[in-house]
Amino acid sequence: MTVTIGTQSSGQDHACPVALYVSDKLGFAADAIVVREGDSDALPVGGGTGGSKSTLTSSVAIKRAVDIVITKARVVAARTWNVHHEAVRFERGVFSVAGSRQTVGFAELVAQYPGLLDSEGEAALQFGSSANGCHACEVEIDPDMGAVEIVRYTAVDDFGRVINAANVRGQVQGGVAIGLGQALAEIAPTPEAMQRPLATSNFNHALRRAADIPTVDWVDNGMPLSTNVFGAKACGESGASAAPPTVMNAIADALRDYPRARDLQMPARPADVWAVVAPGAHAADRGPRPRRRSGAVSPARRFLPASRKSFDQR
Amino acid sequence: MTNDLSRRKAIALAGAAILAPALGGASSAFDQKGDSSSPPGATASAEIAPGDAFARNLEALPRNVEKMLTGRAVYVDDVRFDGEAAGVVVRSPHPHARIRAIDVSAARAAPGVLAVLTGGDVARVAKPLPCVIPPSAYGRAKPLHDDRPILAVDRVRHVGDGLAFVIAETMEQANQAADLVKVDYELLPAYVEPRAGTAEAPIWADVPDNVAFDWKFGDAVLCRKLFDQAAHTVRIRLSIPRVIPNPIEPRAAIGLYDPHADRLTLVSNPQGVHFVRGVLTRALGLPDKKLRVVSPYLGGAFGSKIYAYPEHALVLLAARTVGRPVRWTSTRAEAFLSDTQGRGHTTEAALALDENGRFLALSVRPTVDLGAYFSQLTPITATGVGAPVQGGGYRFQAIEINVRGIFTNKVPVDAYRGAGRPEATYVLSRGRRAQDRSCRAARAQPARFGNGAVYRRDRAANRRRTVSRQSAALPRARRPSRFRSASRGGGDAWTPARVRIRELP
Numbered sequence: 153m154t155v156t157i158g159t160q161s162s163g164q165d166h167a168c169p170v171a172l173y174v175s176d177k178l179g180f181a182a183d184a185i186v187v188r189e190g191d192s193d194a195l196p197v198g199g200g201t202g203g204s205k206s207t208l209t210s211s212v213a214i215k216r217a218v219d220i221v222i223t224k225a226r227v228v229a230a231r232t233w234n235v236h237h238e239a240v241r242f243e244r245g246v247f248s249v250a251g252s253r254q255t256v257g258f259a260e261l262v263a264q265y266p267g268l269l270d271s272e273g274e275a276a277l278q279f280g281s282s283a284n285g286c287h288a289c290e291v292e293i294d295p296d297m298g299a300v301e302i303v304r305y306t307a308v309d310d311f312g313r314v315i316n317a318a319n320v321r322g323q324v325q326g327g328v329a330i331g332l333g334q335a336l337a338e339i340a341p342t343p344e345a346m347q348r349p350l351a352t353s354n355f356n357h358a359l360r361r362a363a364d365i366p367t368v369d370w371v372d373n374g375m376p377l378s379t380n381v382f383g384a385k386a387c388g389e390s391g392a393s394a395a396p397p398t399v400m401n402a403i404a405d406a407l408r409d410y411p412r413a414r415d416l417q418m419p420a421r422p423a424d425v426w427a428v429v430a431p432g433a434h435a436a437d438r439g440p441r442p443r444r445r446s447g448a449v450s451p452a453r454r455f456l457p458a459s460r461k462s463f464d465q466r
Numbered sequence: 467m468t469n470d471l472s473r474r475k476a477i478a479l480a481g482a483a484i485l486a487p488a489l490g491g492a493s494s495a496f497d498q499k500g501d502s503s504s505p506p507g508a509t510a511s512a513e514i515a516p517g518d519a520f521a522r523n524l525e526a527l528p529r530n531v532e533k534m535l536t537g538r539a540v541y542v543d544d545v546r547f548d549g550e551a552a553g554v555v556v557r558s559p560h561p562h563a564r565i566r567a568i569d570v571s572a573a574r575a576a577p578g579v580l581a582v583l584t585g586g587d588v589a590r591v592a593k594p595l596p597c598v599i600p601p602s603a604y605g606r607a608k609p610l611h612d613d614r615p616i617l618a619v620d621r622v623r624h625v626g627d628g629l630a631f632v633i634a635e636t637m638e639q640a641n642q643a644a645d646l647v648k649v650d651y652e653l654l655p656a657y658v659e660p661r662a663g664t665a666e667a668p669i670w671a672d673v674p675d676n677v678a679f680d681w682k683f684g685d686a687v688l689c690r691k692l693f694d695q696a697a698h699t700v701r702i703r704l705s706i707p708r709v710i711p712n713p714i715e716p717r718a719a720i721g722l723y724d725p726h727a728d729r730l731t732l733v734s735n736p737q738g739v740h741f742v743r744g745v746l747t748r749a750l751g752l753p754d755k756k757l758r759v760v761s762p763y764l765g766g767a768f769g770s771k772i773y774a775y776p777e778h779a780l781v782l783l784a785a786r787t788v789g790r791p792v793r794w795t796s797t798r799a800e801a802f803l804s805d806t807q808g809r810g811h812t813t814e815a816a817l818a819l820d821e822n823g824r825f826l827a828l829s830v831r832p833t834v835d836l837g838a839y840f841s842q843l844t845p846i847t848a849t850g851v852g853a854p855v856q857g858g859g860y861r862f863q864a865i866e867i868n869v870r871g872i873f874t875n876k877v878p879v880d881a882y883r884g885a886g887r888p889e890a891t892y893v894l895s896r897g898r899r900a901q902d903r904s905c906r907a908a909r910a911q912p913a914r915f916g917n918g919a920v921y922r923r924d925r926a927a928n929r930r931r932t933v934s935r936q937s938a939a940l941p942r943a944r945r946p947s948r949f950r951s952a953s954r955g956g957g958d959a960w961t962p963a964r965v966r967i968r969e970l971p
Contacts, residue, residue, distance in 0.1 A: 156526060162713075162737055162767035165531040190761035191526030192739040200738010202772050202881060203851075284859065330768070330883050333709065340708035340807050343561035343658055343875055346625040352802035359712055392883040396706070397895030404899060417705040 153180050153262075155214065156188045158198020159206035164323065166206050169315045169382060170214055177218045178258050179245010197274065204386035207315070209277050211380040216273030224269050225261055232256070281377055283385040285309035287328075287394040291402045298426025300336055300403060307394065308371040312385035317372070320387050324370050327391020333360040334392075335399040337419050358421070517544030520762050524731070527762055539763040542718035542735050543795050550720070550791035551580055553784055554640040555777060556630040556647045557803060558622035561656035561875035562667070565620050565629070565649060572646040573632055578639030580788045582647070583631040585619035588783060592616055595749050595774050597840035604845035604871070605681040612670050612678070614839040614878065616749065616776045616783075622651075623669055623838035624876050626803025631780045633788055660812070660835040660872035669838055669873040678836055678871040681849045688864040689818075692827035696818035700900045706889050708810040708835060711882050715765025716796035717805065721781030723789065730782045731758045735765075737772045745774035745842055750782065757782070769881040770805045773842045777804075808882020810835035811848075811889045817897050823905035827864045830856060830893055834871045837878035844880045845871065852886030858894045 155170055167187035175182035188194065199209050222242055229247040230237035233254055241248050248255040262269060289305040307324055314320050337358035345351035368391070376383030396418060403420055407413035412428045520527065520540045533539040570582040594613035601609045617628045630647050634640035654667040662677045669676055693699060715735065722731040730752070736742040739759040747757050764771065777794050784792040796804070811832040818827040834848045849869050857865055884891075 154528075158738075158740065160736075160738055160761065160764070161529055162764040162771065163534065165529065165534075167529040168531070186528040188526035188528050190739055192743045192757075192759040194526045195740075198738060198740040200736070200741050200772065201767070202737055202769065203885065280854075327883065331888070334706075334809070334888070338709045340710050340876075341802065343625050343656060346561075346803060347559055349799065352799040354712070354798060357710065357712070357802070389884040389887060393888040393891045396888060397892045400892075401895060401899045408903075418707060 154186045156194045157210045158195045159210045160189045160201050204388035207384050211382050212275035213273045215381045217271050220271035221269050279379045281385040283311055287398040289398050289402050293406050295429045298422035302366045305366050306369040308373050310373050310375055311387040312374050313376040313383035314372055321370055323387045324391050325368050328368050328395045329365045330392040331395020335396040335418050339419050516540045521545045521547050541763055547791040550793050551633050552637040552640045553631055553633045553792050553794040554644045555628045556644045558627040561625050562654040563622050563651040566652055567650040569648040573643040576643035578635040579643045580633045585617035588616045589619050592750050598842050599846045604679040604849050606679055612840050616779045628776050633784045656875040660833050660874050676873045678873055681869045683853050684866040685864045686866040689827045689866040693818045697821040698819040700817040700904045702815050702900050704813045706809045706811040708807045711768040711770035713766030716801045718795040719778050719781045720793045721785035722791050723785040729756050733760050737767045742774045768883045806841045806878050806880035810879045813893050815893045815897050817901055825860055825862050828862050829866050831868045835874050836871045837876040839878045841878040841880035847881045847885045852890035855887050856890045
């Protein structure tokens with residue numbers, strides 16, 4: 153069986169939820185379903201991918217297409233058995249009539265009437281989703297080098313019902329990676345720099361490498377949404393939205409006694425952070441020491457791994 | 467269904483074929499391009515590489531994540547057509563300059579060169595790539611004449627702006643010929659920082675101060691009143707700099723022309739084939755059915771591949787000109803110089819707080835570094851996408867947003883993973899911390915974060931679940947008591963009961 157969808161994966165494997173749904177509804181093995189995308193001739197319209205909404209849109213359209221397929225198939229089965237189509241039941245890929253032993257499988261029906269059941273469904277996104285969450289991270293700053301290390305990063309997200317947990321985890325990790333890049337390293341070269349060949353390559357552009365990105369502790373706190381058959385919300389962009397403020401707030405917290413930290417902007421590269429913590433920059437070096445709050449770690453000690461220990465002990 | 471079965475068979479054969487070593491010279495049926503109504507069926511032989519199989523069948527591919535992971539997926543640059551030519555874009559080294567003259571005669575005479583297209587040639591047959599957002603969406607009465615031209619005609623507006631397209635037998639020949647294109651520039655002052663003000667040489671004639679739009683949203687009057695009444699105000703200035711989407715697979719395109727059907731086919735890697743087809747047919751003045759867009763696998767996009775780009779139109783026009791398939795593949799440097807970039811906000815934000823430190827109002831005033839052109843969604847990315855999430859999970863009595871979009875001599879910005887929402891979230895969360903600090907300084911109890919999206923229907927059940935799970939994941943300072951008090955007391959916790967969730971008809 154072939155399912156052609158108008159959304160389009162740019163690497164995420166959108167085919168998985170589509171194949172699962174169709175397989176569940178029509179009683180086909182999921183690996184016997186081929187999901188195609190990316191041809192403007194194959195479908196009259198298509199939304200492509202963007203705004204973390206591929207599953208939201210494609211699932212509604214596919215539900216419509218599958219419903220039409222089932223309705224057609226019931227009519228066809230009813231004609232064969234000479235009964236009213238409302239008497240035909242469809243469960244787990246098998247059509248049957250109440251009070252009779254006659255049954256026919258979906259695959260059999262398709263083989264008998266090739267092409268007859270081909271159907272199309274279309275949907276426009278009427279309701280947005282309300283994906284939300286809370287990210288927290290712990291950073292350690294090397295006062296000599298100004299380097300910021302993400303020691304631990306936790307993301308608690310409500311993506312609705314999660315269909316393919318491994319893929320969603322990948323989206324969280326990738327989204328956070330993009331957010332960390334924005335917060336700590338990446339910036340587009342200026343027009344002046346663009347005129348030099350080396351500026352326009354990843355040798356000089358601080359694209360985050362895998363080793364720079366911590367494994368995100370991901371907590372699925374999903375509450376299903378009822379606007380689509382999966383109960384899914386959206387997940388692709390959450391990490392990119394949440395990571396920059398999470399990291400910058402953590403840095404601001406670590407450097408709260410350094411007056412220059414107020415002006416620290418993204419990207420907080422080592423040189424920028426070092427300028428904040430350089431000798432002479434601490435508030436204590438300039439005036440009365442800030443009042444120490446109970447339970448707070450003193451600024452100097454915040455750089456040490458001790459902070460991690462205290463986090464883990466909680 | 468028979469059609470589909472035979473297609474499946476073809477794909478299965480092609481799938482088996484990829485295990486065999488790819489042999490050069492396996493002929494791909496160029497004469498079949500654009501002929502989607504009659505798929506060629508199971509004609510794949512065992513020597514065909516997956517890219518050639520795609521070229522032969524030219525149809526939507528089944529998506530298979532395993533192939534991607536094992537390096538067997540087909541990307542645009544793997545697809546080869548018989549007799550294809552290579553195209554190279556000549557790009558501006560200057561951020562802002564008037565073009566006095568372009569001399570392409572030496573390039574045209576260079577070995578292997580089939581044709582050279584200039585801005586003038588292209589402008590005769592195609593319009594610039596249109597921005598699809600209506601001006602009312604970003605607070606303008608009339609559209610600006612600022613769409614991204616396919617090739618610059620009389621002015622280059624950013625480093626990397628396309629000037630000419632050289633088509634030759636091989637990529638090397640095209641590159642060598644591109645070096646022979648002579649351009650006489652008259653340099654103009656470059657606008658690098660997004661600053662409003664009368665410009666000596668405005669980037670666009672109809673925008674003398676380089677301000678593309680000044681978009682207002684929310685209740686500014688109530689906001690001002692609340693700021694006047696506020697016991698505390700917190701002001702922050704935040705920079706969310708421009709970043710490069712940088713997908714690992716760069717953009718690439720192959721143009722095909724079928725003279726019998728007078729039909730164009732674009733093999734490329736956009737995020738949505740229909741959107742790109744729509745924009746290109748508008749620019750080229752063709753009905754939709756005269757253009758087909760097909761995409762094999764994509765190696766990352768992050769928003770930057772949503773759009774129709776000048777190179778898409780160029781390979782199509784070039785294919786029509788030289789009567790052969792024409793390929794263009796971006797280098798990494800070209801990706802920096804021509805892919806849309808993201809963000810580029812500098813934001814002045816202010817929070818009005820009452821005597822208990824609770825939020826009253828939020829004012830957000832971003833200045834957006836738009837770049838030299840509107841890409842297809844640029845104005846909405848900078849305005850309407852982020853605005854709905856600006857308040858996040860908090861309750862404000864009023865929010866006002868005032869986005870000023872300013873043209874600069876840079877590559878256009880457009881949607882990049884998050885598209886407006888990271889900017890809004892950044893301002894809100896940084897503001898939230900500033901409020902916390904301000905409250906501590908004033909010895910007031912800062913308002914606590916309510917636990918996000920809680921629906922009216924089963925708010926209580928969800929709250930219990932959220933609280934118990936979050937307490938495991940978050941440090942002690944955010945333990946349940948505070949969540950609960952915030953949610954129950956109706957303090958600053960905003961429970962989005964206004965978000966109506968309904969079953970679709």
